[in-house]
Amino acid sequence: MEQVFQVDLRGIVDLLSHHLYGSPRVYVRELLQNAVDAITARRALESDAPAVIRIETPDITGDGSIRVHDSGIGLTESEVHTFLATIGRSAKRDELGFARHEFLGQFGIGLLSCFMIADQALVVTRSAKGGPTVRWTGYADGRFRVETVEDRGEPGTTVTLLPRSGMEQWATRATVADLTALFGGLLPFPVMVDGQSGSDSVLPWQASHPTPDVRQAALAAYAEDTFGFTPFASFDLSCAEAGLTGVAFVLPHAANPAARAGHRVYLKRMLLSENLIGLLPDWAFFIRCVVDTGELRPTASREALYEDDMLDATREALGARVRDWLVELATADPGGLARFLQVHDMGVKALALHDDDMLRLVDRWLPVETNAGRIPLAEFRRRFGSVRYTPSVEEFRQLAAVSSAQGLGLVNGGYSYLSEIVERLPAIDPDIRVARLDAAELATHFDLVDPATELALRPFLSIAQRCLDRLDCEVALRGFDPPSLGALYLLDRDTAHRAELRATREVADELWADVLGAFDTGPGPDRPQLLLNYRNPLVRRVCGLTDPGLVTTAVEALYSHALLLGQHPMRPVDSALLTKSFVGLLDWAVHDPEGKI
Template sequence: MQKYQFQIHLGGIIDLLSHHLYSGPQVFIRELMQNGVDAIQGRKLIDEEHQGRLDIQVVKATGNQQPSLVFEDNGIGLTEEEVHRFLATIGESSKRADLAKQRNDFIGQFGIGLLSCFMIADEILMITKSARQGDHPAVEWRGKSDGTYEVRLLETHVSPGTRVYLRASQGMENYFDIEQVGKLVHHFGNLLPIPIDLSEGDRRKQINDRRPPWEGVYYSSDEERRSYLEYGRELFDQQFIDYIPLRTETGGITGVAYVLSQATRPKMKSRHRVHLKGMLLSDQVENLLPDWAVFVRCVVNAEQLRPVASREGFYENEELEATRTVLGETLRNYLKGLADQAPQRLQEIINLHHMAICSLASEDKECFRVFGDFIYFETTLGRLTLGECRQRNGILRYVSTVDEFRQIAQIAASQGLCILNAGYVYNQELLSMLKQVDPDVQVDKLDAASLTNHLEDLTLDEREGAFLLLRTADLTLHPYRVASDIKKFEPASLPTIYTSNEQANFARQTRLTKDIVDDTWGGILNSFENEFTNSQYAGLCFNLKNPLIKRLTKVEETSVLKQAIEMLYVQALLMGHHPLSDKEMALLNQGLLGMIESVVEKKEDPNNEV
């Protein structure tokens, strides 16, 4: 069987790079700097004392000539044989050959970086001189976007290293403007340890002359804090609450995590500025930290992680997973330290990013272990953290809706009962996660109906005195599926409390729905209600400590009691924020009209003193 060689269409490869692999033409500057840095690193392998440098020269347009760029490094250079091998073969790289043992010392390893220059130029001219073979002449390589190239040896003296000459293609002149070049060089290479000089005519400056704060030496914590926060403000153009130095052996990470001063949204991905051996990969890396770390934004330099082919992110492997775990532990230790040394700052972070933190903590055990005890809940004893609730109570009791909480809040507080309001988003999920993280903790769901078990019972004489009131209430409220009871509780100003559980609430909602649907759906709801909710009753508990209720226990006229009970029932529903059915609304209207008529009659009767 005859074998055939794959053919490479360079134009198609360039289109693939510019539209699908790289984020845009601007990456050609990163690729050229990266090749220069790697060449200098290769030279250091044969000369440890070598001092590397990168020079970038901008040449303005003159006459009919387009502007051009010259990238020069004093690295290891190439021989003629290496030029043919590495520049003429797509995917081949000098970092993969006889330097394979030191491969992790290099940024680029894919053999496609130089092709990015064809996104902004039609031709690449490179002059290179090998430092390993000093007697080998310099080599000129000229590559064109049509896939052809020329090579010739030079007789002139050239210092070891490489120069790349580029002339702007039509429409790409912006990438050859010195201001734009300076911004891109600084953007990609500001953390490179090798000096980068940019020049145009007599103008020359070093781009990366400022080192990051984690390389500084400080004489006080205040000086260090100012330096870190100033660096973050200039880099990201925003203020931060705090900073967390990052340094791990796993992944070779150095850098800083900044605590955001703006609230984050649930499920929002944090994006970080990540460098590899000083060269920027991307400022949009999402997989560096655990998902729960939404409250920080990082700038880091990694020495050991593996980049993807576009060098704009990291390859998802065991090394990255281990690095992510260690960085997560660093953030947890920071939060634990704040809990002991600066709890107000920790609470500020949680309050600011409350929804995002609650969302993640309700789904992620690791996140819950970090934040769980610091998340606030509304309780009948005030706003408390989950940790404070656990310290105060052996059993955590909660109600599942805001309406239930409103019903019981005053009464539970007067009895000294700490009941959590789990009616807000994520609260029930957080309590469920608490039981998963700590199986020994007891978390009980409480409904408003069971609250009456904690209230003070009446004496036998008091209950006998309230018999007529309770009997009349049971008869009056039976059509509304409400049973009556009487207790003594604080506050004394509260005459009644309406209590219910999930089943009673469901039965009530079914009856309310029947009032607004047609006969067909009404019949379906009737059968459903009769099958599942016949035994479900809510409760109306009278408070014997209330002066009005005391007076009602002495009233013997059932018509007066009935009217008072109906009004107290409707009032209890309104206080519990329950919607009224048509029948209950009619009770309210009749009661109000009855009171108005009674007042008017007293006014009109001359024998009555008002």
């Protein structure tokens, strides 16, 4: 058996008026919205009809009430019964029941916001279509009364509210004036509060100015008033499909890319939200914007936008405009782009890890440290073909000069996010070749010493190896550029990992030794290498020494110098060796009048 739902009107009114909206202040917005829509409807019938909204606060009414008058189309008695007495029924729909886009309100529930501050709402209205003046009295418990009253004269509507106890502050002149300026400050016709107008008929970004510089200064002042900051730059936004125009302001300070940016959004010039999330793509975290839209759909509370295909298309169009601005900035003002990236580089790099568009921007424009200077990655590839990088700053400092001398380009990937960005480059172009450069690979570019020469130097190399064995280091003789570099200490990550793993196995118990053995990658160099550069004149002279003690001191000095040049961490034994070799060489120099070395 079919039955009809039972509806608790008091509960419905409480639900919508107290829980749909975020704050009692929205009652001013809803009353303004109804007034604007009434004026819009009347002007559709009478193009020259008056357009004015007058608000009277208790300073004028004298009885503690607030009154909102409009010169709109008004309602007939039957329309009052139809629209004011039915929750969810709106006069702003066409004959098929679809919301008419020229109106702000669509849901037929805005008047319920009045019950957030009052227990009773009084509506006196006269239709421009003719008929008597009608008074509708609604109560917060769901009751209402409709009656005809003395003619009010001109068509239009007056809404009167008497705030309940404890809500009087929402009806004071200062509060109402502030809320009217906030919600209706950009309406295209006057909104008077106790006889004073606070609306502006021209949108700030559409106002005419004598020069572009004057316009930029005016927009900067508007951003200061609206957001509290002087923007780094500003540029226009538009999306014809959404009937959207506006202006974007670039933050002058670094922003957290994880914090979603909020924007000021107007719907048909009525404020929808001061902090709307999701209008721009997440990667545009450095932008705050003010826009007015005519086609995007609000939610029932009119405090957010409805997620649909239109909003998705608008978000994509606005994101494209932001990217276009960055390209224009790079072309017209490279110095400005450099300043922008100095401010927002960390956030830009963070988003490049997930957003291909931002990755392309970073690839093309963000300067990074390389052994060829600070240049963008795209320029680096044009010079070197592929991208080799080091995952740490220490490795870069160790290998930069040597790799440059071998004709190898090297990117310092040791700074935040940069290694991950380099590794993501093939995602935007599969032809991009990326590889990590480690010490072992670099050593393959060095020249071997002539076998006969190396054989002749075997006694020297034997003494040098015995000297370095206690430092857990291998010694080798190579020829490489630059010749000014006498020795190079090479420690790649795989070698360091194997050495640490095997050292741990030696002190672990049998069970854990077996577990760690499973991670052993097999044969390979277990120790770092000290490469002596046979192209260096000093190294050649050291190799010619025959005194074992002097060879040991010289090799220890070269080892310590290589650690310092590569900015490797110094162990206690290394620090002690540095002091010992320095003192030893000084002692040898003092006691050798010829100073041969």
